[in-house]
Structures are given as structure tokens and as C-alpha cells.
Amino acid sequence: MKKTMKKNLILSVITLLLFSVTSFAQKRSLPNVTVKNLKGKQVNIQSVENDGKPIVISFWATWCKPCKKELNTIAEVYEDWQDETGVKLIAVSIDDSRSLSKVKPYVNASGWEYEILLDTNKELSRALGVTSVPHTFLLDGKGNIVWEHRGYIDGDEDELLEKIELLSK
Amino acid sequence: MKRILLFTFVFISSFTLYSQDNPIEIHGNFELNMQSYRVDSTIGANEPTPERVLNNAYLNLLITKGKFTAGLRYESYLNALKDYDPQYKGNGIPHRYATYTSDGLEVTVGNYYEQFGSGIILRTYEDKGLGVDNSLDGIRLKMSPINGIYLKGLIGKSRTYFNYSEGIIRGADAEFNINESLNLTSETSYIFGGSFVSRFQKDNNPAFNLPENVAAMSARLNIMHGGFNYFGEFSQKINDPIGSFSFDENNYANGKSIVNNLTYSQKGLGITFESHFVDHMEFRSERAKEKEYIINYIPTLSKNHTYTLLALYPCATQPEGEAGFNTNIFYKIAKNTLLGGKYGTKLNLNFARTNSIEGGTSYLNDSTSHTSRPLKSIFIKDETLYFSDFNLEINKKINKKVNLNLVLAKQNYNKDVLEGKTIGEYGIISSTIAVAEVSYKIKKGHTIRLELQELLSKDDETAEKHADGDWHMILAEYTISPNWFFTIQDMYNYGNYYEEKQLHYVNTSIGFVKGANRFEIGYGKKRAGIFCVGGVCKEVPSSNGFSLNISSSF
Numbered sequence: 222m223k224k225t226m227k228k229n230l231i232l233s234v235i236t237l238l239l240f241s242v243t244s245f246a247q248k249r250s251l252p253n254v255t256v257k258n259l260k261g262k263q264v265n266i267q268s269v270e271n272d273g274k275p276i277v278i279s280f281w282a283t284w285c286k287p288c289k290k291e292l293n294t295i296a297e298v299y300e301d302w303q304d305e306t307g308v309k310l311i312a313v314s315i316d317d318s319r320s321l322s323k324v325k326p327y328v329n330a331s332g333w334e335y336e337i338l339l340d341t342n343k344e345l346s347r348a349l350g351v352t353s354v355p356h357t358f359l360l361d362g363k364g365n366i367v368w369e370h371r372g373y374i375d376g377d378e379d380e381l382l383e384k385i386e387l388l389s390k
Numbered sequence: 391m392k393r394i395l396l397f398t399f400v401f402i403s404s405f406t407l408y409s410q411d412n413p414i415e416i417h418g419n420f421e422l423n424m425q426s427y428r429v430d431s432t433i434g435a436n437e438p439t440p441e442r443v444l445n446n447a448y449l450n451l452l453i454t455k456g457k458f459t460a461g462l463r464y465e466s467y468l469n470a471l472k473d474y475d476p477q478y479k480g481n482g483i484p485h486r487y488a489t490y491t492s493d494g495l496e497v498t499v500g501n502y503y504e505q506f507g508s509g510i511i512l513r514t515y516e517d518k519g520l521g522v523d524n525s526l527d528g529i530r531l532k533m534s535p536i537n538g539i540y541l542k543g544l545i546g547k548s549r550t551y552f553n554y555s556e557g558i559i560r561g562a563d564a565e566f567n568i569n570e571s572l573n574l575t576s577e578t579s580y581i582f583g584g585s586f587v588s589r590f591q592k593d594n595n596p597a598f599n600l601p602e603n604v605a606a607m608s609a610r611l612n613i614m615h616g617g618f619n620y621f622g623e624f625s626q627k628i629n630d631p632i633g634s635f636s637f638d639e640n641n642y643a644n645g646k647s648i649v650n651n652l653t654y655s656q657k658g659l660g661i662t663f664e665s666h667f668v669d670h671m672e673f674r675s676e677r678a679k680e681k682e683y684i685i686n687y688i689p690t691l692s693k694n695h696t697y698t699l700l701a702l703y704p705c706a707t708q709p710e711g712e713a714g715f716n717t718n719i720f721y722k723i724a725k726n727t728l729l730g731g732k733y734g735t736k737l738n739l740n741f742a743r744t745n746s747i748e749g750g751t752s753y754l755n756d757s758t759s760h761t762s763r764p765l766k767s768i769f770i771k772d773e774t775l776y777f778s779d780f781n782l783e784i785n786k787k788i789n790k791k792v793n794l795n796l797v798l799a800k801q802n803y804n805k806d807v808l809e810g811k812t813i814g815e816y817g818i819i820s821s822t823i824a825v826a827e828v829s830y831k832i833k834k835g836h837t838i839r840l841e842l843q844e845l846l847s848k849d850d851e852t853a854e855k856h857a858d859g860d861w862h863m864i865l866a867e868y869t870i871s872p873n874w875f876f877t878i879q880d881m882y883n884y885g886n887y888y889e890e891k892q893l894h895y896v897n898t899s900i901g902f903v904k905g906a907n908r909f910e911i912g913y914g915k916k917r918a919g920i921f922c923v924g925g926v927c928k929e930v931p932s933s934n935g936f937s938l939n940i941s942s943s944f
Contacts, residue, residue, distance in 0.1 A: 322619070332658060375829060
């Protein structure tokens, strides 16, 4: 058992090395994962689009204070951001069945205008390496991930806006 | 299996097809949690740690090409952190899989995580904070033969640490989204679903003639109409004796659960009402009674608090029998009104309560039987209280610089039931909690945040032992966006009945975040307690030492 593990390890290290050599000019696109929207319809994350304009994908949960702070802060300036850059924000909730039914009431009560997706058993989170929330991704007009950020502290929205502005120039 | 997958990796890597439409992409993430342990008898950290430093680390590696993905996770426990089960030991690749989609059929081989409906008969998931990973290893198929119909089928064995439990799990799930399927545009929409899960395990008990195949099934319905949303799920578990080692324990009653959730929302207002009745619904990947073998998930009916003192006495589901409800009102007082001020004020009122079911868990063996009734359990009369929480949260942005958050809560916590103590040991602890949080923006990117928390608790007068009593907590955090944070906090158990336990737990941490990388170094004392994520809880021992956490992805 132990020997095969060692062998496996060596093999995977070799694999990793091989990859790092062969895959230069690496781009990062969205994974082939299906999530649900608030209407219960299945949506493949690769199908999200915004007419060639940037997209922000922000992972959050109803029980996560910094997530709500981030999305509430952006909600206040979202219209301005959209006018300036044409950006669209997709808020992916990782609430599991304990808090899933609170997502829509919370979103509506807060008056968010974002597109909401539900990643109930974290399939999308895992595919994107999201291990804690909030975790924010920025996509260019072609759907490639060009920037990401873990966590939220007050003022982080300014850095995000700068990155969006760079894309929409 | 491992070898085949790794072979696939190497095989594909040797094709260097970067100039195609679908180039190969490799991504992953890395996580490291290191902690040093010092003996500190004042907080009960008495046992020396011979290694002095313990470390958990993970690397996920994903390779995709078009509709094909293969992945593996390298896990390292040298040795596992103290709040982890010691059966997580050593290094290995306990998680590896390959999946592809072709003309609407998705095939996965290897380890996978799956959830049917709300998870009440099957949910495999991972939670590194809790040390839970019950992924199934086997085959899973998903397909959608026509619009709005979704089918899943699976077979596998459930992971337990670095091994697999004995039972073979087979399952199927179907979901029918009527509006999507018939292309209806009506205001009301309906989604039906049903699932079936069965487990095979050889009867290896000499004393009993045990059923080798046991099953659970569930039916669910989701109706949406305007601002209304109803979700209901009914489940049953049959033929599954748990802990069949003695005549007293041998219970082969059927399990059942009923879930009813109703929510309403419109702009500025959200209302939720969730309830469930659960009776003998623990579903395991093998008969043995250890907690880690559970393959279903019964959500806890209470608010998932994040402030430390509000989560000091957290609710946990009792899958063997409980009835309860959880209701929320979210309301935003409009901008430019007397109470709303310039930015509006947000309110969240929450009330949750769970109690035992009528006459206790359903019971059936050769000599006695009892069947509890859902309706009787909901209209509480003499049932035992497990947990209740009544709380109000107010969030207000005062001006461009100041943000205020206030919480007031009244909680009752049945420590004996929720922590598996002897009945009568601690009884029901009642506490009143107040939290005030204020953040102040000093200048662009610089923010200071303060939390003041107070918990006043009353011991159960009929109980034998004293609980922890009253607590203060203070936290100060300074953040410099987008890279730095500094935190210091002190929890002080000033109201403990025993003077030698009136202790300070001081913790400090520094963090650095740059894009996809996050580093955090901490030092301090942690109290022993119950740590929960999503209603699943684990016991954490007290500790004193340094910690290092790194998260990174690429």
C-alpha cells in the first residue's frame, strides 16, 4: 500500500513537471459545470455571457459577513459600474440545504440586481479552487478568467473596479 | 484505478495540443494548515504533543480539455491537526477521478460528490474545516434525455479517512422541471423529483439475521409562484437496523422525515419558514455506529451565526429524532425615511426552535414497538427542548465612513442532548447575547473594525454541573486593502463558576492577501468547544500555540 502511494506520488510529480513544461501561454476558462438558477433551472457556467463585456463571478453565502459586505457595497455603485464598463456581476451562492431557502429572500430584501446562481454541493467551487468565501473572479469579454481575489476587506471593491476598467478600455 | 488515472494524466500530457480550439488547461489549488502545540494546563491543554508541530496540507490538481476533466487530490497529514480524527494519517492520493460529457451524457469514474434533493437520503461532500470527506468512489452517470428531465445514477463505496467503508451504495435520482420541459411561460412553475438509495453489506453478525440490502427513498416538490416558493420533501428509510449488537439496541423501525419550506419575497422584504420532522433517519455507509460513516445530511434548523459568542452554543441536528422550525424576516427600511436614514437600514428577525419527537425515536424490535407521530411532535406539549434562538440583527450604514451592526439574541441550549452528555448533567443553558460591531474607514483602503460581544448565561438549576457562565469578547481589526489585515481578540470567561477557569483567550493574527494567494500567521489560545459548519459539528480541543495557514490557487 505504502509503496504504491510513493509510486503514485512520484508519477504525479512527473506529470506536474511535464505539464509545467508543455503548457506555456496558459489561459484559464470556466469549467464544464452545471449549477442552478433561482428558478430551479440548470445552467452550465460556460454559457454565461455579457455581449463581450467583462463579467465578475463572486462566490458568497447568506451566513458569510464579509461576502454580504462586499456585495452590498458593490450593490450601491453597481449601476455606475454598469454604465461605465458594461460589467455584469454573477453572485454564486454556496449555501447548502441548510440555508438555501434564504438566498432568494435575502437577495430580494437587499435589492440586489445581480444574476444569482446556486452551487449547493460546491461542484463549481471545487472546479475553480474556491475553498472559502468570498472569492471573486474577473472574466474578460471572451470568458477567460484574468484575475481572482480571496476574501474581502473594506476597499477591495476599488481594486476590482480598477481591474474591470483595464478590461473595458 | 489510481494507476489508470495517472496513466491518463501522463498520456494526455504527452500530447502537447496547445494550439487547438480546446487547449489543455491545468489548474489547481493548495492549502496548508500548520499549528504548534504547547502544554498549557490552565486551559486544559494538558497532553504534550510529541511532534510539537502538526500539519495538514492538500493539493488539488485538475486537468481539462474541452469536455474532459481529470483530477486528483494529494493529502498530507504529518501528523493530523489535533481537532482531526487521528485516522487521517500520512500522505496519499485518496481522491482521483475522471469525467467527460458527450451528447448530454456525463460519465464520472473515481471519487465524486453527489447530493440528491436536499441531501436527506444522500449527500457526499467535503469540508476541510470539519474533516468530513465521504466522497463515493465508483461510477456516476448523469443525463438529460429531454429538456427539463434530469437523471442521475450511481454506484460506489464511501470514503472514510484513507479507506472505504464496507457498504456498497447504489442510487438513482430523477428531476422533472415541468415548465422547462413543456416550454411553459406560466407564472407558476413546478419541479418534481424522486430518489432511491440502497446499501448492500454482508450480514456478518452471528447473533442476528440482518437484512443485507437496506434502502431509503424520497419524493420532493418545488412550486414557485411570483414571490412565493414552496419546497417539500418526504423521505423514508426501510429495513435498516442500526447498531445491531445487542437485543436492546436492535432497532429495525422504519425511519422517516418530512421537510416543509415556504418563503416569500419582494423588493425590500423576505420571509422564510422552514420546518422538519425527523425520525430515525441516520443513514450510514455501513452498519457500524461511528459518526464518520454517515452518507445523508439533515440540515439544522437554526441561523448559522458567525459572531463567536452567538455561535458558542450551536445547534446540531439530531437525526435520530427531532422536530423544529426556523423562520426569518428580512426587511430593508427604505432610504431617506426617518428610520432608514440616507442609506436605508437592514433588519433580520430570526426565531428557531427544535425539540424531541413524540415519545422519542420510533422503535421496533422483537418485544417492543413505538411509532412517533409528526403532528403531535410539532404541536409541542411535553416534548424536550433541544435548542431555541430568538434574535434580531440591525445593520446600518451611518455615513460614508461608519458602518454599524447590532445583534441581540436569546438562546436555550440543551447541552446534554446536543453534546451527547448524560441527561441531567448540564441541562438547558439559557443565554442572552449582545453584539455590537462598528467599522470606520480612516482613509482610502484603511479600515478599523471593532467587535464587542457579551454573553450572559444561566445554568440549569436542576443540573448537576455548572456550565461556563458569562463571557466578554472584544476584537479589533485593522485592514489595508487590498493586501493586509491585522486582528487581535480576547475572549474572557469572567463569569465561570470556578475561579481557576476565569481565563482570557487571547489570539492575534496577521494576514497577507495577494490575488489568489492568502497567508495568515496566528498566535494564541483556543478554547475547547464545539465547532460547526452548516450544522455539522465537531469537538475542538483547547490549544496554545502558533498557526500558519496558506491558501493558493492557479
